[in-house]
Amino acid sequence: MIKKIPVNLLEPGMYVSDFNAGWLHHPFAFNSMMIASEDDVARVLAAGIRELFIDTDRGRDVGDGVPTAQEAAVQTGQQVEQMAMTARPLAPEPRISLAEEMNRARLAFGEAVKIIRNLMEDARLGRQVEVATAKPSIEKIVASVMRNSSAMMTMRRLKSLDDYTFLHSVGVCTMLASFAKVVDMEINSIHDVVLGGLIHDIGKMRVAQAVLNKPARLNAEELRHIKSHVVLGSDLMHQLPGIPALAMQPLELHHERYDGSGYPKGLKGDEIPAVGRMAAIVDVYDAITSNRVYRKGISPALAVQKLFEWSQHHFDPEMTKVFLKSVGIYPIGTLVRLESGRLGVVVEQSETHLLTPVVRVMYDGRRQHYIAPEDVDLSRPVGSGGGDRIVSFESADKMGIDISRFLQ
Numbered sequence: 001m002i003k004k005i006p007v008n009l010l011e012p013g014m015y016v017s018d019f020n021a022g023w024l025h026h027p028f029a030f031n032s033m034m035i036a037s038e039d040d041v042a043r044v045l046a047a048g049i050r051e052l053f054i055d056t057d058r059g060r061d062v063g064d065g066v067p068t069a070q071e072a073a074v075q076t077g078q079q080v081e082q083m084a085m086t087a088r089p090l091a092p093e094p095r096i097s098l099a100e101e102m103n104r105a106r107l108a109f110g111e112a113v114k115i116i117r118n119l120m121e122d123a124r125l126g127r128q129v130e131v132a133t134a135k136p137s138i139e140k141i142v143a144s145v146m147r148n149s150s151a152m153m154t155m156r157r158l159k160s161l162d163d164y165t166f167l168h169s170v171g172v173c174t175m176l177a178s179f180a181k182v183v184d185m186e187i188n189s190i191h192d193v194v195l196g197g198l199i200h201d202i203g204k205m206r207v208a209q210a211v212l213n214k215p216a217r218l219n220a221e222e223l224r225h226i227k228s229h230v231v232l233g234s235d236l237m238h239q240l241p242g243i244p245a246l247a248m249q250p251l252e253l254h255h256e257r258y259d260g261s262g263y264p265k266g267l268k269g270d271e272i273p274a275v276g277r278m279a280a281i282v283d284v285y286d287a288i289t290s291n292r293v294y295r296k297g298i299s300p301a302l303a304v305q306k307l308f309e310w311s312q313h314h315f316d317p318e319m320t321k322v323f324l325k326s327v328g329i330y331p332i333g334t335l336v337r338l339e340s341g342r343l344g345v346v347v348e349q350s351e352t353h354l355l356t357p358v359v360r361v362m363y364d365g366r367r368q369h370y371i372a373p374e375d376v377d378l379s380r381p382v383g384s385g386g387g388d389r390i391v392s393f394e395s396a397d398k399m400g401i402d403i404s405r406f407l408q
Contacts, residue, residue, distance in 0.1 A: 001056045007049050010041050015059030019044070020052045034059060046352065096147050098154075098348045098358075105151035108140035112170045113163070116198055120166065123236060124205035131199065131240060138173070138194050142187070145177040150332055150348040153178060154407050156286070157300075157333035164292060165204060165212075171286040172279070173197030175326070176250065179278050182326040189246055193275055196250035200279065203233025203251075215294040230255055230264050250279035259313045269316075277316040281307060281323045284315075289333075300331035301393040329354045333403055335396045338376075339389040341366040343399070345406045350379045355390065360406050363399075373406060 002017055010016075014035045032055075035041060044052070054061075115137045122129045144152050156171040176197040180190040204212055207229050211222045218226060234252050237243050253267070253276025260268030262280070272280075285307060289297045298306070304324060311320040328349045330336055336359060337343050344361035356379035364371050376388055396403045 002053055003056055003061070004051055004053050005062055006051055007044060009062050010035060010044060010052065010054075011060065012037055012041065013060040013064075015055045016044075016052055017055040017058075018053040019047075019049055021047065021049050043352075094147075095351075098148055098150050101144060101148040101151035102154070104140075104147075105144045105155050108137065108144050109152065109155040109170060109174070112137045112141060112173065112198065113166050116169045117163070117166045119199065120169075120202055120205045123202050124209075129202070129236065129240060131195070131237075131243060134195060134198055135191075138191055138198065141174055142177050142190055142194055145174065145181055148348075149178040149181060149326070153327070153332045153349075154347065157407055158404055159290060164290065165201060168286055168290060169198055169201055171290070172200060172250070172254075172282050175282045175286060176278065178326045179282060179323055183274075183278075183322055192244040192246035193250065193278075195244070196247035196275070197279065197282070199233070199237065199247070200250045200254050200283065201229065201233070202236065203229035203231070206232040206236065227255070227263050246275060249273055249275040250283075252276070254279040254283040256280060257314045258311075258316050261314065272316075274319070277319045278323070281315050281320060284310075285323070285327070296397070299334060299393065299395060300327070301329070301334040301336075304329060304331060325354065328357055330357055330390060330393060332357075333407060335394045335399065335401060335403060336390045337365055337392045337394050339391050342371070342388070343394060343401070344376065345403050347375065347407065350377075353379055359388075359390070362406055363401065 004020075012035050015032070016035060017032050019032075033040075035044075112134075115134045119129055119131065119134065141152060152174045156167075156174055159167040159171060173194045174197075177190060177194045180193050185193065204226075207225055211218065211225050214222065230252060234248065237248060237251060253272055256262035256265065256267045256272045256276055257280065258269060258272070258277065260266050267276075285303055288306065289300055289303045291297045304327065307315065307320055307323070311317045328346070330346045332346050332349065334346045335343060336346060338359065338361065341364065342361045343363040343365050344359035346357045347360045348358035350356050350358070356377075358375055358377045360373050360375050362370060362373040378388060378390065381387060
């Protein structure tokens with residue numbers, strides 16, 4: 001039975017069927033969920049929600065009393081899993097500031113690039129691929145994302161034109177870490193998924209390098225050859241001992257599409273496991289926002305719009321919304337125009353509100369000249385470092401602004 005209740009009656013063990021608020025105006029990945037803890041209740045209250053709808057067939061009703069531990073373990077397997085995930089503390093360390101985390105993120109990102117370069121070189125030359133060497137690097141990336149995901153997301157925005165294949169692999173694994181954090185995945189599973197993101201394109205080392213690095217459109221035969229990298233990578237990894245099954249999903253499924261138009265298996269809808277659907281979104285997002293020798297990457301904000309358009313067919317629509325919560329409506333590196341007329345680059349996401357990131361303002365759009373950079377937290381009121389509002393995102397290329405100068 002669906003029942004509308006005031007938010008002050010919300011308690012752990014209740015199943016929210018509708019937050020009675022726009023998807024962008026509550027802090028959760030989905031519009032319906034089990035309230036698993038007092039922390040969940042506090043997050044709902046902090047979002048300013050006054051009334052919401054609960055489903056008493058799937059959770060507790062008002063006045064049911066304090067649930068026993070057994071009763072709190074909800075009625076369905078999906079709900080039990082959700083509660084277990086939410087109850088686990090994901091971050092081994094508390095959240096810290098972007099400035100504090102940047103140096104550790106820079107070191108972890110650079111280390112991961114060296115690791116995947118070595119792994120791919122071994123794969124190309126037919127040598128033994130020692131995937132275990134990536135474990136310390138994976139743990140550092142995940143730990144950095146748990147402390148402050150904006151730092152690692154900044155690093156992927158600073159990628160150069162060189163070594164696209166290696167940098168793309170690290171970009172995918174860092175975004176998968178952030179994505180997995182948002183869906184409250186268990187920490188050991190996050191490590192496996194991130195490993196999968198790092199090695200997802202290792203099969204490309206078994207295709208002809210002339211085709212892989214061709215700076216022009218591929219013909220039909222070359223395209224078929226490139227597509228074989230998924231199966232080649234899968235075959236290579238299955239020859240190695242100890243590769244977690246979950247780590248294989250980003251590798252084997254990142255080119256599958258929700259409407260069945262992907263490859264190599266042409267899986268459709270929920271035939272594609274959740275991690276595969278996540279990897280498909282992340283792989284495309286990183287690819288279209290990256291600069292290549294033959295193509296300029298599009299802006300992060302435009303990429304988000306494109307993903308939503310494509311989610312009508314190619315990507316899981318609900319999973320695409322969840323991805324948005326991990327990167328933001330205005331992802332890190334987006335050039336935005338504020339109501340005050342100033343321009344700035346998004347440098348950090350808000351933990352609770354997608355529309356109010358931290359913006360590093362550095363240009364007066366009305367007088368058309370640079371100003372001293374200043375970080376503005378749009379979630380704060382006037383007088384405490386905030387007091388402005390995003391009105392649009394802009395093209396850095398058209399404005400002639402080098403975003404990377406203001407991200408470091």
